[in-house]
Amino acid sequence: MRQPSCRMNDDEYQLLARAASVCRMSVANFLAHAALKAARDLDRTAAEIAAEREVLNELFAVRRHLGHIGNNLNQVAKATNAGAEVPHTAAVLDAVHRAAHRVDDFTQHYLDSGTHAG
Template sequence: MNDDEYQLLARAASVCHMSVANFLARSALNAARDLDRTAAEIAGEREALHELFALRRHLGQIGNNLNQVARAANSGADVPYADAVLKAVHRTARRVDEFTQRYLDTETRPL
């Protein structure tokens, strides 16, 4: 495993509040219990996880921006960028809704 792969595992384990060893063990056991899954299903899950991690990072950035807007507004300062931050919140909420709907559509598709 190269450094980039290890960092990917470390981030995933951290998000799950697990050690890398625990994350790897649970992942391996889950894979061993379900050997009938296709590569396409696994790839679909990987894409879903990447999207979820990207959304989580993006929401964290927006949360920081919202905190800055609130801090400035509470201090009486002019907050000309508040509209841009709120638009980012709405865009991200739409992105979450679209992802969720896409995920639900693929999970409920008949075999």
């Protein structure tokens, strides 16, 4: 018999322990069962990992894009401060702030929950 080991932080271990408890299994049995199930269906496992990476890549791309928008808004602010007329500035700023908060909230929720896409 082989006895592989792995490392995880406290939050990851607690998640694993709760899942094992719900399934009425020991942590070791649950971990072995889950790992073997994934290993037996590599096409699905690889697809789920790829989907998760794709979602994360897209979210971080959106965050970068919002950063660029923020830079553009700084330019609008500079123009406004210089006396130029910029219509609808408040509405644009409000919309950008709402979008940024939604992206940040979703990203944090996704990372905290360990949700898998696919």
